[in-house]
Amino acid sequence: TSAEDLQTLVLTTLDKGGHIHDSKDLTALDGQPLDQLNLLGVLNSLKSRDMVDYDTIDREIWVLTDEGRDLADTGSHEARVFSAVPPGDDGIAIAELQNLLGEAAKIGQGKAFKNRWINKKGTTHLVRTVESIVDQTQVDLREIRDTQTHKDAKVLVELKKRKLVDKRKIISYKITKSSNFSLTIEKQATDITFEMLQTGEWKTASFKKYNFDAVGLAPQGGHLHPLMKVREEFRHIFFEMGFEEMPTNKFVESSFWNFDALFQPQQHPARDSHDTFFLKDPATSDRFPADLAEKVKRTHENGGDTTSTGYNYRWKREEAEKLILRTHTTAVSSYMLYKLAQEEFRPAKYFSIDRVFRNESVDATHLAEFHQVEGVIADRGLTLGDLIGFMDVFFKKMGRGHSPELSDHVLTHHFPYSAGIERIRFKPAYNPYTEPSMEIFSYHPVRGTPLLPLGLKQWVEIGNSGMFRPEMLIPLGLPPDVRVIAWGLGLERPTMIKYGISNIRDLLGHKVNLAMIKDYPICRFDKKMGRELVGVVQ
Ligand code: PHE
Known part of the structure; x- marks a missing residue:
């Protein structure tokens, strides 16, 4: 039955009778029962025009299974067995009955x-004990077939056990006229047109109602890569703490800014091609300040204007001119500190989050290209205590995301991971450009992923930090009493933890499935602890 026919049927029936008590009693023009789901579509469309109203009627009915229908027609298994046993004392051999009736013989x-x-x-034959029978099972099945139920609930249970009947839920509708009831359907406009405005037709036209319940189309745009989402969270923390973002938009640096300006000796193993990518064309650049280069040279060779003795080797300009893909964003920090020193000193807080490159063999947790979160604070009188104190505040803000309304109590006690990194530890380390230097470890109270085994109660290295050495700062031109604390963290590891990614190659590089960027939800729910979740919307 077409939607139009159904519509006519509903409207004419309502017109005649005033209401439709139960749509299950409606029969289509072809005499077939109505498909109630099609009817619902028609009812909703009429309801949106205020032509009809309806209530849903839920009912349970009993229907026969295929086998049940068969037995209702031809008789039950037991009746078939009875018919197969001839009257008289001879009876029938059980084996023969089996042959005659097959499967039905056993059940019957x-x-x-x-x-x-x-x-x-005896042991082999069956005989009748009554002259005739009433096949009650067949009678019951026919009653269910005709009335969709049975007066004796026990019969229904019994026949269901025999898989001859089944329960089914059906829905039908009680339909009544509504305020705009009419037998004909007025054509409704969906939009105001230019013509309607011009002719004035809009004043009298009937407009289709908006369906605010319609399920919208999923929006297609605006997907951020998980790394970029976590980067946004970090940027947010930095800006909140008054940092300026450093310009890290060039991946190629001279060795000078990447190594020499950082008091990294020219024979340092990190400057080897095994660790660093060198450019072929152009292979060099001399675009770094000559006066600075001179100071750096003297500092490396004999300590220059510092109290240091330097490294006691001959510094070569050619080595500093070699172009490389920067191995850390500290290359930009050294340049920014040089810029800062060009004017009268003012305290500064800089950060950056961008790509760095290392000639590493790639595996599940290492890439040759990854992101660093870099931070630098320059001020007079800074101490190692400031660095430790800063780290404490900074990491506590991590993971809290955009849920500042959650109290500290809730965060610490129910969502240890989402609360940010609550416990950090430092371990003495060595960097050519910092003294003292500290590796930063964080305590992970929540399980990680199999390949990132951040198991319960485990300390994980998350970064490196320190106070820049005078051998770096004095040549850059900063006043001698200015102290600079700095640190570098990875971006990939926290992202992998937050998104449950166990292989770094699924996150970055040529093996990334681009669809994942679309598939990740725009709201990330951090680790579930207790009964609730902490969501981060970006
Ligand atoms: N550049 C260091 C690294 O790549 C991180 C760091 C930055 C250490 C600043 C100390 C100070 O691991």
């Missing part, structure tokens, strides 16, 4: 015995 015998219709003769 049991029931026929129970009904006391047959008995055994």
Whole structure:
């Protein structure tokens, strides 16, 4: 039945009778019962025009299974067994009954015995014990077929056990007229048109109602890579703490800014091609300040204007001119500190989050290209205590995301991971450009992923930090009493933890499935602890 026919049927029936008590009693023009789901579509469309109203009627009915229908037509298994046993004392051999009725013989015998219709003769034969029977099972099945239920609930249970009947839920509708009821359907406009405005037709036209319940189309745009989402969270923390972002938009640096300005000796193993990518064309650049280069040279060779003795080797300009893909964003920090020193000193807080490159063999947790979170604070009188104190505050803000309304109590006690990194530890380390230097470890109270085994109660290295040495700062031109604390963290590791990614190659590089960027939700729910979740919307 077409939607139009259904519509006419509903409207004419309502017109005649005033209401439709139960749509299950409606029959289509072709005499078939109505498909209630099609009817619902028609009812909703009429309801949106205020032509009809309806209530849903839920009912349970009983229907026959295929086998049940078969038995309703031809008789039950037990009746078939009874018919197969001839009257008289000879009866029938059980084996023969089996041949005659197959599967039905087994089920039917049991029931026929129970009904006391047959008995055994010896061990091999069956005989009748009554002259005639009433096939009650067939009677019951026919009653269910015709009335969709049975007056005796026990019968329904019993026949369901025999898989002859089944329960089904059906929905039908009680339909009434509504304020705009009419037999004809007025054509409704969906939009105001230019013509309608011009002719004035809009004043009288009937407009289709908006369906605010319609399920919208999923928006296609605006997907951020998980790394970029976590980067945004970090940027947010930095800006909140008054930092300026450093310009890290060039990946190629001279060795000078990447190594020499950082008091990294020219024979340092990190400057080897095994660790660093060198450019072929152009292979060098001399675009770094000559006066600075001179100071750096003297500092490396003999300590220059510092109290240091330097490294006692001959510094070569050619080595500093070699172009490389920067191995850390500290290359930009050294340049920014040089810029800062060009004017009268003012305290500064800089950060950056960008790519760095290392000639590493790639595996599940290492890439040759990854992101560093870099921070630098320059001020007079800074101490190692400031660095430690800063780290404490900074890491506590991590993971809290955009849920500042959550109290510290909730965060610490229910969402240890989401609360940010609550416990950090420092371990003495060595960098050519910092003294003292500290590796930063964080305590992870929540399980990580199999390949990132951040197990319960485990300390994990998350970064490196320190106070820049005078051998770096004095040549850059900073006043001698200015102290600079700095640190570098990875961006990939926290992202992998937050998004449950166990292989770094699934996150970055040529093996990334681009669809993942679309598939990740825009709201990340951090680790579930207790009953609730902490969500971070970006
Ligand atoms: N550049 C260091 C690294 O790549 C991190 C760091 C930055 C250490 C600043 C100390 C100070 O691991």
